[in-house]
Amino acid sequence: MIIVLQPGASEAQIDHVIERVRGLGFDAHLSRGTYRTIIGVIGDETKLQAAPLAAIAGVAQVLPILPPFKLASSEAHPEPSVVNVRGVKIGGGNLGMIAGPCAIESRERLDEIATAVKAAGANILRGGAFKPRTSPYAFQGLGVEGLRILREVGDKHGLPVVTEVMDPRQIEVVDEYADMIQIGARNMQNFSLLTEVGRTNKPVLLKRGMSSTVKDLLMSAEYVLSQGNSQVVLCERGIKSFDNETRNLYDVAAVPACRKLSHLPIIVDPSHATGRPDLIPPCALAGVAAGADGVHIEVHNCPEEAMSDGPQALLPAQYAEVAKQIRAIAAVLGKTISSLEK
Ligand code: PEP
Ligand code: MN
Secondary structure, three states, X not given: OEEEEOOOOOHHHHHHHHHHHHHOOOEEEEEEOOOOEEEEEEOOHHHOOHHHHHOOOOEEEEEOOOOOOOOOEOOOOOOOOOEEEOOEEEEOOEOEEEEEOOEOOOHHHHHHHHHHHHHHOOOEEEOEOOOOXXXXXXXXXXXXXXXXXXXXXXXXXXXXXXXXXXXXXHHHHHHXXXXXXXXXXXXXXXXXXXXXXXXXXXXXXXXXXXXXXHHHHHHHHHHHHHOOOOOEEEEEOOEOOOOOOOOOEOOOOHHHHHHHHEOOOEEEOHHHHXXXXXXXXXXXXXXXXXXXXXXXXXXXXXXXXXXXOHHHOEOHHHHHHHHHHHHHHHHHOOOEOOOOOO
C-alpha cells in the first residue's frame, strides 16, 4: 500500500502517519520527492484497511497495490477456473450453452422448450421458479412446484438445471432441486444472500447488477468465494444507460475486462442485455468472439403466451440458428462444448 501525502503536509503530520503505520504492525518507508512525499507500507496488505489511513490529517490518498477481490483475482489464481455444473463444464476453454424460458410455466411447456434447446445444442436448462418482478401483481413464478418440474424435465433431457434464488430462505429448497444457483441482477449486492450461497457447494451463476461496475461484480463474487464456494460463473447481462433503444446497455467489453482481472468464467446474457430478439443473435456472437465462456439465452415456443419476458424470447428455430453460429465461432477459438453424454 502506498500513502501519498498532501503537498503541504507538516513534519508532525508525516511523523504521525509513520507512527500509526508502525503501531498497526507494519513497516513504513518514507520517500521524499521534489513535489510529493509518499510512504510505502511494508507488510501483508490484506490485513490492512485503507480507509482509516486516508482519514489521517495530511494524507492525500491511499493506494492499495493488491486488488480488494483477492480470491477472485487472477493474481491469486493465474489459470482460468473451470466450473463444473453436474458434469457440464464452463470456463477454461469450455462453453456453457444455457437456454430455456424466463419462467417455468408448466411441465408440458418446459418439456417442449427443453426438447428444442437440447436438440439445438444447449447443455444447461434454465427456468425461473422464483421470479424477481418489478410489480408485485405480475406472475411471481411457480415456486417449489416449478423447481420440481425443472428437475424432472432436466433429468428427462440429460440437462443440468439452473434457477434463481431471491431470498436466503429459498436456498435450501433450490439447493435440493437445482444444479446451479442463479443470483439475479437485482440481488447482486444482497450480501447476506451471497454469503448464504457461498456456504452451499453448488455452482453459482452471478449476474451483474444493472448499476454495478465490473469491480462491484468481482467484489460480490468475492463474498461467495470467501465462504468456501469456489464455483462462481460471472454473467454480463447489461447495465442501465440513457439510451432506451435496448432494454439495457450490453457491455461486451466487460467480458475481456473480467477475464483480465479474474480467473472466474464469464458468460453473456444477450436476452436481458438487449431485450430484443433481433439483437440477441449478433450480441451472442459478439460475446463469444470477445472471449465469453458461455451464452445464456431465453427461449420460448410461444412468446405471446409467456408469463414473463415473452417479447425478448427467441423462438426455438432462432435459437437453433444462433447456436449453430456460436459453435462455428467456438471452433475457431478452439473451445469445447461439453455435455452430460460426453
Ligand atoms: C432472468 O434471468 O430471468 C432474470 C431475471 O435476469 P436478470 O437478473 O439478469 O434481470
Ligand atoms: Mn427473464
